[in-house]
Amino acid sequence: MNTEIFANEKSQVADVAREMSRLGLVSGSSGNVSMRISSDKPGFMAITPMGVNYSELRNEDIVIVNSELDSIGKSGVPSSESLLHLSIYTDRPDVNAVVHTHATFSSVASLSSKGIPPILDEMVIYIGGSIDVSKYAFPGTEELAQRVCEALSDKNAVLISNHGAVGVGNNLREAINVSILTERIAKIYAFSRLDNQIKPLPSSAVEKERAIFEMKRKFL
Numbered sequence: 157m158n159t160e161i162f163a164n165e166k167s168q169v170a171d172v173a174r175e176m177s178r179l180g181l182v183s184g185s186s187g188n189v190s191m192r193i194s195s196d197k198p199g200f201m202a203i204t205p206m207g208v209n210y211s212e213l214r215n216e217d218i219v220i221v222n223s224e225l226d227s228i229g230k231s232g233v234p235s236s237e238s239l240l241h242l243s244i245y246t247d248r249p250d251v252n253a254v255v256h257t258h259a260t261f262s263s264v265a266s267l268s269s270k271g272i273p274p275i276l277d278e279m280v281i282y283i284g285g286s287i288d289v290s291k292y293a294f295p296g297t298e299e300l301a302q303r304v305c306e307a308l309s310d311k312n313a314v315l316i317s318n319h320g321a322v323g324v325g326n327n328l329r330e331a332i333n334v335s336i337l338t339e340r341i342a343k344i345y346a347f348s349r350l351d352n353q354i355k356p357l358p359s360s361a362v363e364k365e366r367a368i369f370e371m372k373r374k375f376l
Contacts, residue, residue, distance in 0.1 A: 162193060162202060162220050163215070165191055165193055165202040165218075165220075166202055166215045166216065166218035166220075167215045168191060168202075168328055169189050169190065169191055169202045169203065169204065169218045169328070170204075170213055170214065170215045170217070170218050171328075172189050172253075172255065172328045172329075172331075172332050173188075173189040173204050173210050173213055174210055174211075174213055175332060176189060176210065176255060176257060176332065176335070177210035177211060177213075179336065180259065180260075181255075181257040181258070181259040181335060181336070181339060182210065182257055182258050182259070183258065184209050184210070185206075185207050185208055185209050185210065186258045186320075187255075187256050187257045187258050187320065188203060188204045188235040188237050188238075188241070188254075188256045189203070189204050189253075189254070189255050189256070189328070189331075189332075190202060190203035190204070190235075190238075190241040190253065190254050191252060191253045191254075191327075191328055192245050192251070192252040192253070193220070199222055199223020199224075199242070199245075200220065200221070200222055200223070200228075201220075201221060201241060201242065201245065202218050202219070202220055203218065203219050203221060203234050203235050203238055203241060204217075204218060204219070204234075204235050205217050205218065205219050205232045205233055205234060205235065206233045206234065206235055206236055207233075217232065219232050219233065219234040219235075221234050221238060221242075223242070225238050225239065225242060236295070236296045237256060237295065237296055239296065239297070239298060239300075239301045240254075240256070240296075240300060240301045240304055240322075241254045241256075242301075243298075243301035243302065243304070243305050244301075244304070244305060244308065244322070244324060247305045247308075248305075248308075248310075248324065250326065250373060251324045251325065251326070252325070252326055252327055253324065253325050253326070253327050253328040253330065253331040254322060254323075254324050254331060255322070255323045255324075255328075255331040255332050255334070255335045256316075256320060256321070256322050257320055257321050257322075257323070257335050257338075257339070258319075258320040259320070259321065259335075259338075259339040259342070260339075261339055261342035261343040261345075261346050262315060262320060262321035262338055262339050262342045263319070263320050263321075264342065264346055265287070265289075265315055265321075265342040265345060265346070266289055266315040266316055266317055266318060266319055266320060266321065267317075267318060268289065269289055269317070270289070271286055271287050271288040271289045271315060272286060272287040272315075272341060272342060272345050273286050273354070273356045274286055274356055274357045274362050275341070275344065275345060275348070275354065275355070275356055275357065276341060276344070276357070277357065277361065277365055278337065279337070279341055280357065280361075280362055280365035280366055280368075280369060281365050281368050281369055281372070282312065282333070282334060282337060282369070283311055283312045283313045283334060283337065283338070283341075283369075284310065284311035284312055284313075284366065284369045285311060285362060285366060285369075286311075287311070287313050287314065287315055287321075287338060287341065287342075288307045288308075288309075288311075288314060288315065289307060289314075289315040289316075289317050290303040290304045290306065290307035290308075290314060290315070290316055290317050291303045291306075291307070291317060292317040292318055293317075295319065300316070303317075304316055304322060308322065308324070312324050312325060312330075312331075312334045313334050313335070313337075313338045321335065321338050321339070321342075322335075323335035323337075323338055326373075
């Protein structure tokens with residue numbers, strides 16, 4: 157198959173991957189970005205390649221894979237976390253983009269099994285509530301993919317135990333915005349824990365804002 161027909165998708169994924177790097181959400185070639193591709197063959201996605209520094213990433217480096225995670229054409233070698241991305245797309249039909257970061261404060265938060273409770277209004281509105289931590293599993297494995305999907309559930313962000321974070325969305329812009337918000341929340345949470353000044357949102361507010369989150373998803 158001629159992967160040039162996916163030039164626009166490659167460009168979008170590469171742009172967000174470079175933005176992720178500029179924002180300090182990853183370093184070197186760590187982390188990964190993908191988007192679901194509408195195709196007559198389900199399971200296709202465009203994803204960042206393995207081992208390419210994002211400061212040197214070109215649009216043509218983005219890899220197109222099928223539902224078996226085989227590269228299409230001369231796409232190259234996909235990210236080692238491709239199975240994680242595919243599992244999220246399979247589990248969540250509403251998700252069309254995945255951004256996996258190794259940002260500092262998100263990674264700090266991933267060291268705890270407790271996750272981050274709802275502490276900011278926008279956290280519920282844009283993420284869906286608390287940011288939970290998946291049970292530990294070795295990177296790149298089916299077990300990790302399964303556990304991340306379980307912890308993500310129907311929300312837009314999750315922490316990967318002892319690893320980093322994942323933000324998802326209806327499109328790449330939403331996924332990267334969720335990832336940026338997740339890192340800011342993790343930073344605020346880390347500082348709030350220094351003097352034990354954590355004050356979660358009232359349950360009544362969480363309930364109302366969760367309704368807004370659900371409403372947003374219906375109209376996207």
